[in-house]
Amino acid sequence: MSTLPMVNPVEPFLRTDRMPHIWCPGCGIGTTVNCFARALVESKLPLDKVALVSGIGCTGRVAGYVRLDSFHTTHGRAIPFATGLKLSNPNLNVVVYSGDGDLIAIGGNHFIHAARRNVDITVICVNNFIYGMTGGQTAPTTPIGATATTSPYGCFERPFNLPFLAESSGAVYVARWTAFHVRHIAHSMVEAIHKKGFSFIEILAPCPTLYQRRNKMGDGLETMHFYKQHSVIKNGARTREVDINLQGEIVVGKFVDIERPTLQQTMDQQLRQTLREQYAGPGGV
Amino acid sequence: MMPTLTTANSKSVLTGAHFLDGDQAACEGALAAGANFAAGYPITPSTEIVERFASRIPTVGGIFLQMEDELASSIAVVGAAWGGAKVFTVTSGPGFSLMMEHLGYAAMTETPLVLVDVQRGGPSTGLPTLPGQADMMQARWGSHGDYEVIALCPNSPQECFDLMIDAFNLAEEYRTPVLMMMDESVGHMTEKVVIPPAEEIKILPRRYTSLPPSEYLPFRPGADGIPEMVKAGDGYRIHVTGLTHDEQGYPAMNWQAQRKLVGRLVKKIRDNADRITRWEEHQVDDAEVVMVAYGITSRVAKRAIQLARAEGLRAGLLRPVVVWPFPEKRVRELAGRVHSFLVVEMNYGQMFYEVERCAGGRARTELLGHGGGMVHEPEEILQALREAAK
Numbered sequence: 001m002s003t004l005p006m007v008n009p010v011e012p013f014l015r016t017d018r019m020p021h022i023w024c025p026g027c028g029i030g031t032t033v034n035c036f037a038r039a040l041v042e043s044k045l046p047l048d049k050v051a052l053v054s055g056i057g058c059t060g061r062v063a064g065y066v067r068l069d070s071f072h073t074t075h076g077r078a079i080p081f082a083t084g085l086k087l088s089n090p091n092l093n094v095v096v097y098s099g100d101g102d103l104i105a106i107g108g109n110h111f112i113h114a115a116r117r118n119v120d121i122t123v124i125c126v127n128n129f130i131y132g133m134t135g136g137q138t139a140p141t142t143p144i145g146a147t148a149t150t151s152p153y154g155c156f157e158r159p160f161n162l163p164f165l166a167e168s169s170g171a172v173y174v175a176r177w178t179a180f181h182v183r184h185i186a187h188s189m190v191e192a193i194h195k196k197g198f199s200f201i202e203i204l205a206p207c208p209t210l211y212q213r214r215n216k217m218g219d220g221l222e223t224m225h226f227y228k229q230h231s232v233i234k235n236g237a238r239t240r241e242v243d244i245n246l247q248g249e250i251v252v253g254k255f256v257d258i259e260r261p262t263l264q265q266t267m268d269q270q271l272r273q274t275l276r277e278q279y280a281g282p283g284g285v
Numbered sequence: 286m287m288p289t290l291t292t293a294n295s296k297s298v299l300t301g302a303h304f305l306d307g308d309q310a311a312c313e314g315a316l317a318a319g320a321n322f323a324a325g326y327p328i329t330p331s332t333e334i335v336e337r338f339a340s341r342i343p344t345v346g347g348i349f350l351q352m353e354d355e356l357a358s359s360i361a362v363v364g365a366a367w368g369g370a371k372v373f374t375v376t377s378g379p380g381f382s383l384m385m386e387h388l389g390y391a392a393m394t395e396t397p398l399v400l401v402d403v404q405r406g407g408p409s410t411g412l413p414t415l416p417g418q419a420d421m422m423q424a425r426w427g428s429h430g431d432y433e434v435i436a437l438c439p440n441s442p443q444e445c446f447d448l449m450i451d452a453f454n455l456a457e458e459y460r461t462p463v464l465m466m467m468d469e470s471v472g473h474m475t476e477k478v479v480i481p482p483a484e485e486i487k488i489l490p491r492r493y494t495s496l497p498p499s500e501y502l503p504f505r506p507g508a509d510g511i512p513e514m515v516k517a518g519d520g521y522r523i524h525v526t527g528l529t530h531d532e533q534g535y536p537a538m539n540w541q542a543q544r545k546l547v548g549r550l551v552k553k554i555r556d557n558a559d560r561i562t563r564w565e566e567h568q569v570d571d572a573e574v575v576m577v578a579y580g581i582t583s584r585v586a587k588r589a590i591q592l593a594r595a596e597g598l599r600a601g602l603l604r605p606v607v608v609w610p611f612p613e614k615r616v617r618e619l620a621g622r623v624h625s626f627l628v629v630e631m632n633y634g635q636m637f638y639e640v641e642r643c644a645g646g647r648a649r650t651e652l653l654g655h656g657g658g659m660v661h662e663p664e665e666i667l668q669a670l671r672e673a674a675k
Contacts, residue, residue, distance in 0.1 A: 015524070018535060048520040053364070064524060064536060069517040071367065072526035072536075073360060074390050080324075080357035084364030084372075085517060087348050088322050092368065092518050113353040271343045280296070280346035283321040283370070 010037035013047075015067050022061055026212075026220020028179035028205025029059050029126050033066070035182050036097070036124070039189035050093045050193075053082040055102035058132040058207075059125075062097040076106030079114045082121045087282070090264060093122075093193055100127040100141040104160055108140070115169035115198045117263040122192045122199045125162060128207035136210035143246040146215050164239040166200040167256050173199035174239060174256035179206060180227035181252060188254060197262045204250065215246070286507065287458070288493075293317050293450075293486035297345045300482045307472040308333035310442040311401060311465065312341065314449025315373050317486050320399070321347030322370035324361040326354055329413040330469040331377040331403035355380035359387035359400070366396045367525065369516035371453065371491075373399035377469075378407050381420055381427070388462055389428030390527045392550060395504070395512060397456035397491065399449070401465040403472040404580075404631075406657035416469035417657030418580055419632035424464045425609050431547050433554035435561055436464040436609035438579040442476045448606070454489040455561065459553055460511050466608060468631070470581035470660055498522070504546070505532040510553040558610035565604045568594070572601030574673045575619055577640050578629040579605050581660050586629055589666035600670050608636065616643035625649040627673040629666055631657040649673070 014037070023029050040047065047068060054063035056075035063070040069092075073081045078096045086094040096103070103111055103125050114121065130148055131137040138148040141162070142155045163174045173195040175188040185203055192199035206212055206223035217223060227250065234242075235253040242251040261269070264282070271279050297316040305313065312334045315323070321342070325335035339349040347370070352358040355376055362372035376384060381402045391398055404420050406412030420427075424436045435455050437448045449465060456463040494501050494513035503523045504512050512532075515521040528536040529543045537543075554561070568590055569575055578586040583604040593600035603619065605612055616639075620626075625648055628637040633654045641650040653661065653669040 015535075048522070049518055051517045064526065067522055069522055070524045071364070071517075072524070072528065073363075074386055074527060077356060077360040077387070080352060080361045081364035083350070083352075083357075084322065084324060084361035084366075084370075085368045086364075087350065088365035088368030088370035088372075089516065089518050109353050110357055113357070267348075275343055278344045280344055283347040 010034055013037035013040055013067055015065055018065055021065055023058065024209045026206060026208035027058070028128065028203070028220070029062065031179045031182060032124070032126055032185060032203050032205060033062055035185040036189055038186045039193065042186065043190045043193050045093055045193065049091055050095065051085060053078045053085065053094065053096050055098040055107060056133070057099040057102045059097065059099035060102055076102055077110065078102065079107060079110040079121070079123065083114060083119050086119060086121055087264065090282070095193065096121055096123045098125065099132070100125055100129070100162070101131045101139045104162065105140045112165070112169040115166055115171045115200070118170055118172060118197045118260055120197055120262040120264060122195070122201070124189070124201050124203065126203050126205050127162065128205050128211055130207050130211040132207050132210055136214060143244060145246045146211070148214065159244070161239065161243045162202045163242050163255050167239045170198065170260070171200045171256060172197035172258050172260050175254040176202040176204070176242065176252050178204040178227035178231055178250060178252060180224050180231065184252070191257070197260055288490045290487045291490055293483040293488055294319060295483035298483040298486060299480050301480060303478050303480065304475055305442050305478045306333065306475045307439065307442040307445040307467060308403065309337050310445040310478045311449050311467065312337040313478070313480060314446040315399065315453070316341060316345060317446070317480065317483070318371070318450045318453035319488055320371045320373050320453065322362065322365040322372045323374060324350045324352045324358040324365070325375050326352055326358050326380060328377045328380045330405055330472050331375045331401060333472070334375045334401060355383035356387070359384040360390070362398050363387060363391055363394070363396050366398055367517050373401065375401040375403070377403045378405050378411055378413070378420070379409070381423065385423070385427040388434070389430055389432060391462040392428070392432040392434065393527050394525050395460040395550070396462070397460050398462050399452045399456055399465060400462055401467060404466065404468040412658050414469070415658045416581060416631060416660060418468055418582065418630050419635065419657060421466065421608065421630070421632065421635040424466055431551060433551050434464055434609050435459065435461060435554065435607065436466050438466045438605060438608045439471055440580050440583045440604065441471065442474060442478045445471065446478050446480060450486060454487070457489045457491055459557070460492065460514065461554065464609070466580070468580045502532040503534045504530060506549060510549055510556065554610060559614065561607055562610045562612045563607040564612040564615060565606055567602040567604070569601035569603060569619070571599050573599045573624040574627055574670055575601045575603055575623050576627045576629055576666070576670070577603050577605070577616070577636065579608055579636070582629050582631060585661050585663055586666060588663040589670060592663055592667045593670045598670055598674050605636070611639050611643070613639070613643045616640055617645070620644040620647040623648050625651060625673045627651050627653060627669055629653045629661055629669070631655060631660070
């Protein structure tokens with residue numbers, strides 16, 4: 001028998017003493033974390049200078065599993081926590097890793113303001129169209145017609161189109177992939193981490209326990225087939241045209257990659273220009 | 286181990302005699318204490334503190350960020366603290382309510398920070414421009430779950446400066462959020478404030494560990510019950526969570542971990558209550574009626590003592606300077622020998638219940654309270670003193 005590698009290549013990036021994790025079989029979050037670990041290798045960043053911040057929810061648990069400085073904060077507030085962390089310690093690469101409910105419902109205001117300010121952080125949103133941790137309630141991403149425990153007769157609210165929301169709020173990097181697109185995800189993560197400013201990646205991921213099952217969309221594997229068949233890569237697509245429907249085409253790709261001064265740069269520039277030699281800088285450690 | 290006290294950075298200290306209002310003085314206190322990061326959201330009557338900070342901090346070295354709401358402000362400062370900054374945020378009434386979740390998060394994650402509440406009339410939007418003292422119990426119990434806080438209560442602009450430095454030092458010593466419970470009158474009254482030379486201001490640095498990452502556990506308490514801290518980026522790869530956690534910082538969903546952690550969070554303050562709590566007394570030695578009042582109300586109470594003594598009524602004042610932990614031992618002692626307590630406060634009874642509890646039926650406890658909007662008149666306190674002396 002040939003010798004197999006005994007150590008999973010992503011293991012050094014994980015708190016293996018916390019395994020097994022809480023995620024269900026077929027859940028897409030673990031897949032994205034695997035991509036993230038690979039992206040960290042590829043990014044060549046010193047891991048001591050990468051901090052990960054999560055909110056609350058299934059994806060919010062990512063912070064507890066990565067062997068980085070990691071902060072599991074309050075519901076919806078990962079982004080303002082990350083803003084304080086980044087500004088006080090600008091040498092850190094700060095990544096916010098959370099779910100659609102956390103980042104876009106309860107945390108939606110912080111999302112648009114951080115994008116507007118162009119805070120130099122990366123936001124990874126695992127979008128499973130549902131509240132998983134609490135048992136399958138309607139999210140601001142739930143497609144019209146999908147059922148959830150709090151939309152038992154089908155969701156009738158228009159969901160957010162996250163790439164459009166991010167771009168129109170000021171994000172300088174916006175991409176969307178599904179959990180099927182593992183290489184694309186890892187590549188986008190590397191780009192986003194190196195991007196100066198507010199970078200955003202939406203990753204559609206199956207929640208077989210609560211979303212797929214309830215909507216008769218099969219298990220995790222069937223969802224991967226669905227993603228494969230229904231995804232269309234359109235790099236540079238107009239974000240206003242990438243809405244997601246229950247069963248329709250899913251437009252994925254890198255939609256936005258522009259340059260704009262970051263919050264720290266504009267702050268520094270404005271204060272230096274006005275205060276001249278009186279300006280003592282942002283402090284920082 | 287407790288770090289050695291240092292002195293303030295001369296660049297941030299505005300040494301000299303100034304004419305400042307309480308809000309401005311509190312800002313100068315924060316700067317003198319070494320605060321280099323604040324986040325805030327405008328709200329009357331606290332806004333002047335961050336306005337001054339926004340103007341001063343770029344010349345000292347640090348950051349002010351106006352956030353989109355109080356939820357964001359109160360968690361941005363927690364993030365900045367874990368990045369290594371000395372932080373505070375400032376609010377009033379409705380904003381204080383919004384910050385409650387993060388007060389609990391800071392207590393749970395043992396994040397040193399200072400939260401200033403310049404109290405106005407409430408509930409809800411209430412009286413934005415007028416004083417109140419009705420957030421005193423919210424300061425103590427406002428976030429869900431069990432925890433202990435430290436809260437200070439200045440009664441003059443000078444004390445707004447002085448106590449801000451104490452607040453920062455206490456936050457670092459006990460690794461806990463510390464509250465500055467001002468009121469609109471103290472925040473907006475202008476008086477002489479003397480700011481000493483930097484070398485006379487004692488600063489307690491953050492309790493950073495000297496252990497290497499291999500030996501360090503982020504929530505393992507020292508002998509005094511308080512763990513040493515690290516900041517992000519130093520190679521310790523810590524995990525911080527608001528979930529109940531073990532000494533490694535990992536979530537632990539069981540009653541044993543809960544008891545150990547929350548028990549310690551409570552104990553680290555309670556066991557040191559005698560060291561933390563502080564009060565001031567006026568003519569208490571021979572007093573038959575002792576008033577308990579704090580903030581602006583304590584100053585009116587002093588005038589009422591003069592009026593009472595002029596007619597032979599022996600009144601005194603106990604003013605909690607640190608309101609939480611409450612100076613309960615002293616109240617218990619006095620309860621054994623005074624005729625009655627009169628609690629004067631701008632609410633319908635908050636610290637009153639604390640005094641009544643400590644008096645334990647051994648001295649009558651009366652309340653002179655109202656809903657805020659104006660400070661008490663000395664004459665109405667005098668009338669209440671007469672009743673309390675009966």
